Amino acid sequence: MKSIILAVDDIRAIVKRVGRNALMDELILRMTRAFEDYSTEKIKIPMRDGFQYTHPVLGLLEWMPIMEIGQKSTIKIVGYHPHNPNRHQLPTIISTISAFDASTGHLIGLADATFTTALRTGAASALASRLMAKPDSKTLGLIGCGAQAVTQLHALSRIFDFDRVLLHDSDFSVVQSFKERAAFIGIETQPTQLDELVKQSDIVCTATSVEIGEGPVFDAKEYNPWLHVNAVGADFPGKVEVPEDFLKASYVSPDYREQAIKEGECQQLEDAEIGAELVEILQNPDEFKHLKDQPTVFDSTGWALEDQVALEMLLDMAKDFGLGTELDLESISDDPHNPYSFVGDEESVSKNQKAS
Amino acid sequence: MKSIILAVDDIRAIVKRVGRNALMDELILRMTRAFEDYSTEKIKIPMRDGFQYTHPVLGLLEWMPIMEIGQKSTIKIVGYHPHNPNRHQLPTIISTISAFDASTGHLIGLADATFTTALRTGAASALASRLMAKPDSKTLGLIGCGAQAVTQLHALSRIFDFDRVLLHDSDFSVVQSFKERAAFIGIETQPTQLDELVKQSDIVCTATSVEIGEGPVFDAKEYNPWLHVNAVGADFPGKVEVPEDFLKASYVSPDYREQAIKEGECQQLEDAEIGAELVEILQNPDEFKHLKDQPTVFDSTGWALEDQVALEMLLDMAKDFGLGTELDLESISDDPHNPYSFVGDEESVSKNQKAS
Numbered sequence: 001m002k003s004i005i006l007a008v009d010d011i012r013a014i015v016k017r018v019g020r021n022a023l024m025d026e027l028i029l030r031m032t033r034a035f036e037d038y039s040t041e042k043i044k045i046p047m048r049d050g051f052q053y054t055h056p057v058l059g060l061l062e063w064m065p066i067m068e069i070g071q072k073s074t075i076k077i078v079g080y081h082p083h084n085p086n087r088h089q090l091p092t093i094i095s096t097i098s099a100f101d102a103s104t105g106h107l108i109g110l111a112d113a114t115f116t117t118a119l120r121t122g123a124a125s126a127l128a129s130r131l132m133a134k135p136d137s138k139t140l141g142l143i144g145c146g147a148q149a150v151t152q153l154h155a156l157s158r159i160f161d162f163d164r165v166l167l168h169d170s171d172f173s174v175v176q177s178f179k180e181r182a183a184f185i186g187i188e189t190q191p192t193q194l195d196e197l198v199k200q201s202d203i204v205c206t207a208t209s210v211e212i213g214e215g216p217v218f219d220a221k222e223y224n225p226w227l228h229v230n231a232v233g234a235d236f237p238g239k240v241e242v243p244e245d246f247l248k249a250s251y252v253s254p255d256y257r258e259q260a261i262k263e264g265e266c267q268q269l270e271d272a273e274i275g276a277e278l279v280e281i282l283q284n285p286d287e288f289k290h291l292k293d294q295p296t297v298f299d300s301t302g303w304a305l306e307d308q309v310a311l312e313m314l315l316d317m318a319k320d321f322g323l324g325t326e327l328d329l330e331s332i333s334d335d336p337h338n339p340y341s342f343v344g345d346e347e348s349v350s351k352n353q354k355a356s
Numbered sequence: 357m358k359s360i361i362l363a364v365d366d367i368r369a370i371v372k373r374v375g376r377n378a379l380m381d382e383l384i385l386r387m388t389r390a391f392e393d394y395s396t397e398k399i400k401i402p403m404r405d406g407f408q409y410t411h412p413v414l415g416l417l418e419w420m421p422i423m424e425i426g427q428k429s430t431i432k433i434v435g436y437h438p439h440n441p442n443r444h445q446l447p448t449i450i451s452t453i454s455a456f457d458a459s460t461g462h463l464i465g466l467a468d469a470t471f472t473t474a475l476r477t478g479a480a481s482a483l484a485s486r487l488m489a490k491p492d493s494k495t496l497g498l499i500g501c502g503a504q505a506v507t508q509l510h511a512l513s514r515i516f517d518f519d520r521v522l523l524h525d526s527d528f529s530v531v532q533s534f535k536e537r538a539a540f541i542g543i544e545t546q547p548t549q550l551d552e553l554v555k556q557s558d559i560v561c562t563a564t565s566v567e568i569g570e571g572p573v574f575d576a577k578e579y580n581p582w583l584h585v586n587a588v589g590a591d592f593p594g595k596v597e598v599p600e601d602f603l604k605a606s607y608v609s610p611d612y613r614e615q616a617i618k619e620g621e622c623q624q625l626e627d628a629e630i631g632a633e634l635v636e637i638l639q640n641p642d643e644f645k646h647l648k649d650q651p652t653v654f655d656s657t658g659w660a661l662e663d664q665v666a667l668e669m670l671l672d673m674a675k676d677f678g679l680g681t682e683l684d685l686e687s688i689s690d691d692p693h694n695p696y697s698f699v700g701d702e703e704s705v706s707k708n709q710k711a712s
Contacts, residue, residue, distance in 0.1 A: 001446075005361070008687045008698060015699045044407065051400060056426045056459050063419050063431065070412045075419065075433060077454065079461015085692035090357075094461040094686050096454070098433065103412050105435015105450040110466065115687035118695035147695045174693060181694040325683070330450050331364045331471035336441035337530060338537040339474035339503045342364060343371045 003329040006111035006314055010323040014314060015115075017321060020184060024151075024158050027123045027313055034309045035127065035282045043068055045304050047259050052236065057083050058212075060236065066304035073100045074308040076113050080235060082209035091147055092209060093117050097311050107329060109315055116310035117302075118147055122155030124255065124278070124306050125205060125230035128298035130159050131281050132253065132291045133203045133228035138163045141192070141201030143217050143241070144208030145169040145178040148232055152205040157185050166192035166201060170208070170217075198223050205230045212238035220246035226293055232300040234264045242297055244268045250295035251275045255303040264301040279305075358682040362467035362670055366679040370670060371471075373677060376540060380507075380514050383479045383669055390665045391483065391638045399424055401660045403615050408592065413439050414568075416592065422660035429456045430664040432469050436591060438565035447503055448565060449473050453667050463685060465671055472666035473658075474503055478511030480611060480634070480662050481561060481586035484654035486515050487637050488609065488647045489559045489584035494519040497548070497557030499573055499597070500564030501525040501534040504588055508561040513541050522548035522557060526564070526573075554579050561586045568594035576602035582649055588656040590620045598653055600624045606651035607631045611659040620657040635661075 015023060043066065050062030059081040067073040078095040085092060095113035100106065129137070137160050142149045145167050153165060165187050169175045175191045182189060198204065199222045206229065208217050215234075220243050229250070233241045242265045253275045254260030261267065266274050275281075278298060281288045318324040333341035371379060399422065406418030415437040423429040434451040441448060451469035456462065485493075493516050498505045501523050509521060521543050525531045531547045538545060554560060555578045562585065564573050571590075576599050585606070589597045598621045609631045610616030617623065622630050631637075634654060637644045674680040689697035 005683065005685070007683045007685045009684065011687055012699050015696070020696060020699075046405070046407075049402070049405065051402075051421070051423045051429060051458075053423070053425065053458065059458065059461065061423070061429050061456055061458065061461060063421065065407070065419065067407045067409070067417070069409065073407060073417050077431060077456065077463075079456065081459065081461050084460055088460055089690075089692055090460055090462075090688060091692045091695070094463075094688070096463050096685060098452070100417055100433065100435065102407075102409070102415065102417065103437065104440055104444055104446055105415065105417060105437050106446075107433075107450075107452050110685075112685055112687045115695055115698070146693045147689075150693075150695055177691075177693060181691070181697075184696070325681075327361065327363045327681070328365065329361070329363045329452060329466075329468055331367055331468045332446060332450070333503075334445075335533075335537070336445055336447045337502045337506075337533060339447070339471055339506055340371070340376060340540070341537075342471070343368050343376075 002326040003107045004109040005325045064304045118151040120306040120310040122151030126155040132296040134226045137202030141166040141197040141204040148207035165189045166197040206241040215240040216243040252297045254299040265299040359463045359685040360465040360680045420660045474507040476662040476666040478507030482511040488652040490582045493558035497522040497553040497560040499562045504563035521545045522553040562597040564589045571596040572599040608653045610655040621655040
């Protein structure tokens, strides 16, 4: 029974063939539809769990499972190691994702999710900003200009017609390199002092590797009364990016309430201060349209449905383009009652070494 | 950065090259050493978790993680679908396992674990029986004669010098086919009435797919005062194989106490009635040597350390034999701050479709 494996070459071929913009547009479209169709009767998403550690380096390795009841299950394994870029020239987030048939347990496919994690995190912010930010937002502020910032800008630029992008990062070399990394998006970028960035932006995305206990990453001294913040960096107990007073003055929508309370900006809030989950807002846009005129925060901790949508998009495209490696991965025996029968003829060594 | 993938062809090649007996012996040896070295300071094993469902069929899909602190993490994904053999000609258990570098999150390797789950479950019963069963045990009883029974017998036959194997299964065709499936082990098998099997055996292995709430699978009317039972089938809340009165008359050692209380035979016991975990007995053999003379139960729910040992054995052998497929699976960019840089030159489609 075959499993399909999408490796980096396959994903590269998909991106080249489809184009970055069309790929992002397709992901935003699919994610919107998946959110519209979502219900807890059809889909189970337990809170992600994992290992969080400080030795040999600060890091975490988590599993993010989702099950479409009666259909299939998708499990993403994601590593978050903030020292990767400086120590290993590796991205902070490295990830793979697998899909399983819920009627047999068979592994349908495995793919890289390093790229799609950045992609879907951007797409989720695009969905949130479409629902909560001012529709004619012209100025985007990026606090933290690493890998995630590229896809935040890219995804948002597919929804909004920005004039300019204001940049801030605690490491100025990362600000300097951003222009080239985001050149394909074609919007002017400006390194900006932090308070000015917050003051001038219509939308802000925070995507930092701020240390635990060292947040927030900005002060909200002055800001536009319609400011929308996509807070995507918080993913660890104790790690926050958005100041408490701004959270309390805003409508805060988590992607996944329970998880956001544990690892997101919602760590700083009482239960009654937390708004509806993004999926609820998306399913009831009229009820929430006033959010566009007030301060809002999307508390993005990462939701397994986003990952499943991204994986399915890649698997569909790989199928269309004839990409991917098919492997007989599982040792499925002709005789399900004989775990050795997949081996075939008895190996001779074994015959001569019978237990005595 | 390469990940190594061991598919069914690789595992077949390993079994043929090493031989079934030498492979089982090596696994028992490695598992014994891993148990000897185990400490909660060095190794974290959270309880497995997963999806348990009754639609479209009864089944579960679980993740079993383990972390060697500062070294690596291994995560097995295992499906248990008891209707697989009859409906799909597939084994009840289908599984894959992955190893990750704990300093970066990189996927080191992925392998089939369908075969090794059967293998390591056998090896764990061998370890338990060596510590708790009568050393000169001559009669083995198998209740449930499916896939797991083959590796139970095989593993135990590497430790004990059995004269005969007594067989019982609720499906007599499975009893009938067992002889051929276990022929390579070379021990006489006898279909036996259930009470007789229990009465005559020195060691019993229960490995059934008994329905939830339908257990136990035998009555302990008469039995040898040194009877040791390896109960390997219970892996679901409500599923049990061993009668409560026998459990209460026995020393019961779980592989993983917390998990056994939730899913194993220990569901039927009070906390004070549960003995030491197998690893503790293995690390303190003198303290527990009296167990060989009394009724004992190994409550085997499956422990992630067993899976890690099996995976490492296969990876070591694959390396020695030059087996496995190396793939650049993760989309690692040259620039860790640019999620798109692995794509290489800008794709032309995207250039002409810039956001407007």
